[in-house]
Amino acid sequence: MRSVQLLAATALAIALSVTSATAQKKYDTGASDTEIKIGQTVPFSGAYSVYANIGKTQAAYMRMINDQGGVNGRKVELIQYDDAYSPPKTVEQTRRLVESDEVLLTFQIIGTAPNVAVQKYLNAKKIPQLFAATGAARFTDPKNAPWTIAFNPNYQSEGRIYAKYILANHPNAKIGIFYQNDDLGRDYITGLKSGLGDKAASMIVGEVSYEVTDPTVDSQVVKLKSMGVDLFFDASTPKFAAQAIKKLADLGWTPVHILDINASPVSATLKPAGLDISKGIISTNYGKDPGDPQWKDDPGVKAFFAFMDKYFPEGDKLNTINTYAYSTAELLIQVLKQCGDDLTRDNLMKQVTSLKKFVPSLALPGMSITTGPNDYRVNKQMQMMKFNGERWELFGPIIEDTGPAG
Incomplete structure (x- = not known):
């Protein structure tokens, strides 16, 4: 009798474990055991x-x-x-x-x-x-x-990170914003102003946009120079960033140049612009560059x-x-x-x-x-970097965006 009870208990335990294992597996369309x-x-x-x-x-x-x-x-x-x-x-x-x-x-x-x-x-x-x-x-x-x-x-997060850097290192800067007239550019401006807080109104002396259909952005760069800008905040994409870098050099104008991460690739932006005239540009990153020794x-x-x-x-x-x-x-x-x-x-x-x-x-x-x-922000920690004429060099502490998450 005892052996029968033991067998029954064992069978029940096995059945329960199988049922439990089966119950643990949950699938929606597109997933299966295999x-x-x-x-x-x-x-x-x-x-x-x-x-x-x-x-x-x-x-x-x-x-x-x-x-x-x-x-x-x-x-x-x-x-x-x-x-x-x-x-x-x-x-x-x-x-x-x-x-x-x-x-x-x-x-x-x-x-x-x-x-x-x-x-x-x-x-x-x-x-x-x-x-x-x-x-x-x-x-x-x-x-x-x-x-x-x-x-x-998030472009707004990145903008707030640049604001933290500016407040810590260039608190009296006269900021000129050069931006692409779409969600990308506007998100960067929103983040920068959010990060600068009460100082945004006094520090930002000019905002000039361009359209992706514009053949050149020379006039926008000249306009910002005329406003007395000494920190050029560049919220653009590679083609237009390269044009801006060239025009800055043509004018002999050397403001602090902050370039958003989208336009930071050496091959897409800095080489076409000229590595020598790109020296000193500042941007940010969150990943290791495999070309960095x-x-x-x-x-x-x-x-x-x-x-x-x-x-x-x-x-x-x-x-x-x-x-x-x-x-x-x-x-x-x-x-x-x-x-x-x-x-x-x-x-x-x-x-x-x-x-x-x-x-x-x-x-x-x-x-x-x-x-x-x-x-929902996956990457909200970044480190500043400066271009040395050949490659980007990281510097300073990790900066984390602690602004609004949405």
Whole structure:
């Protein structure tokens, strides 16, 4: 009798454990015991095809993860479509990903305009729009877009970080703002003024904008010089930043020049402008530059080089576009790991908005990622850097944006 009872108890325990194990596994469309389906659009063609390497690096990273056994035993299927950086194409391809391919989430859709085009659709469908490749403030706004979270530093956060630097190092500056007349430029101005606080009105002596269709920005630079500006706050993009740098040199004008991170790539901005006349420009960063000799023995950079050699050998190991893509893929995998066997969209958003001091392998020393249900900013710590005529040199402490999260 006792043995029968023991067998019955054992059988019940096994049944309960199986039921418990089964109950722990939760899936939404796009996830199963064997795979996780992720979708993205990439400008593989068109005027912005320079960013195609982001998608290529991310696809290579997923191949590496799958070779290592996947995420919690599940293979990652990354489905990529070309949108040529055209918002209507982004809409078409994103609908295809959601309604035909039935992905669990979208990942790293590239560009502000493409992300704007699908943000309402994805939020209405409650599909996570993870790590959007843009810094526009509308992509870190949990109140109005709870299913969207950007990877790039929020432009307003970056603006507030520059304000902290200016107040500490140039408290009596006469600031002239040169900006692109769109959400990018306006977000930077909002952040700068927020960070300067009561001093904004007296320190900012001029604001001059340009349109992306303008053939030149010479007149805007001349106008700011005429206003007595001694700190040139440059909220622009590579083509126009290069033009501004050239005009500053032509005028023999040498104000303190702060350049936003979007226009900081050496290859896209400083080389076309002229490395010699770009010396002394100040910007900011949050990741290790693989071309900087100070990181040659860094474990994270060495692992990145090994990854590139094996999985993307045709890629440029020194191109920061590829390190950016590597970092975004690494963070996505971290979030998927945290989800465990609960691969529901609700849990994905829970995990991505509860990161606690996660340290990316290519983050600058002392930096980490912390998010919250009311703070969707992934990268809000930065360090200032100055161009020495050949490369950027980091300096000063880590500056963290502690302003409004939305």
